[in-house]
Amino acid sequence: MSTFDIKSVGRLADAKPRPDGAESPCSACSVRHMTVCAPLNPLELSEFSSITNKTSIGAGSPIFDEGEPxxxxxxxxxxxxxxxxxxxxxxxxxxxxxxxxxxxxxxxxETYAYCAETVTPAKLCRFSRKKLEGMLQRYPQVERQLLSLASHELAAAQEQMLLLGRKTAKEKIASFLLRLSARYDKRGLSANPLHLPMSRNDIGDYLGLTTETVSRTFTQLKTDGVIRLLPHSMVELSDLDALEEIAEGL
Incomplete structure (x- = not known):
């Protein structure tokens, strides 16, 4: 399977340099301050956008598979x-x-170490790895930003090891909800109620739990009044103090 299924994402236009002084479409991105582009000024961003392809992809579609170039x-x-x-x-x-x-x-x-797949419809900025490496030589501040992003990935991996190895099912679910809520809040998205579009099976595969255990734990948290399960895959964190105590094993 190719990195992108053309039937799924549509034809991607070739990147073209923007005229001098032209405003980059990236300047309107609501999460640019969190991305690899964050350190760039408007002129630098305009050049950076010349190596960027923006695309939309439907829910349940592969982005790339483990082992692909x-x-x-x-x-x-x-x-x-x-x-x-x-x-x-x-x-x-x-x-x-x-x-x-x-x-x-x-x-x-030279190959991807994991698979990536959309859960919901998604929008992405795609960069050629070779072209990005060329940009890093010109803009070392972007390389530093990439290093920062990689450091955050490492910290998240360490948290995940703790989550999988030391916590009970209830503690895992509580921690998962609180961490996701905090990430939504940082991006200006609804943190409470929060959108939980992934399946119970996906959550179980993330937390090292069976699907049945995930469902049973959500039901228990709901019965205890800690959360409310709302329509459209929304979850209200009704008692944040109780949820934090559960996550900490208190």
């Missing part, structure tokens, strides 16, 4: 994406859920 990297500007690895025995480990402002596709090797 790592030819592109992506800024997520809208929607929710899950990243996961397939284990030798056929099981799946979801390693993260990416939302607007997150960076996708960093690879140390």
């Amino acid at each position: 790592a030819e592109h990297v992506f800024n997520v500007t809208e929607g929710l994406i899950k990243v996961y690895k397939l284990l030798p025995d056929g099981r799946r480990q979801v390693t993260g859920f990416l939302i607007a402002g997150d960076f996708l596709g960093l690879a140390n090797e």
Whole structure:
């Protein structure tokens, strides 16, 4: 399978340099302050946009698969994406859920180390890896921003190890809801109630729980008055203090 399924995402226009002084379309991006483009001034951003392809992709569509050539990297500007690895025995480990402002596709090797798939309809900025590397030589501040993003990824991975290894099912679900709420809030999205479009199976594969345990735990939190399950995959965090105490194992 190719990195992008043309039937899914439509034809991508070739990037073209913008006229001098022309305002970059990236300047209107609501999450630009969180992306790799954040350190650039308007003139630099205009040049940077010449290597950018913007695309939309439907829900449940692959972005890339593990083992494919790592030819592109992506800024997520809208929607929710899950990243996961397939284990030798056929099981799946979801390693993260990416939302607007997150960076996708960093690879140390020549191939992607994981799979990425949309959960909801999504919008992304796609960069050629080779062209981006050329830009990094011209704009070291972007390279520093990439290093910062990679450091945040490492910190998130360490938190995930703690979540998987030391917490009960109830503590895992509470921690997951609080962390996702905080990430939404940082991006100016609704943090409470929060949108939870991923399936219970996806959440289970992320937290190391069975689908049944995830569903049972949500029901228990609802019965206890800690959360409310609303229409359209929305979840209200009704008692934040109680949820925080559960997450901390108190």
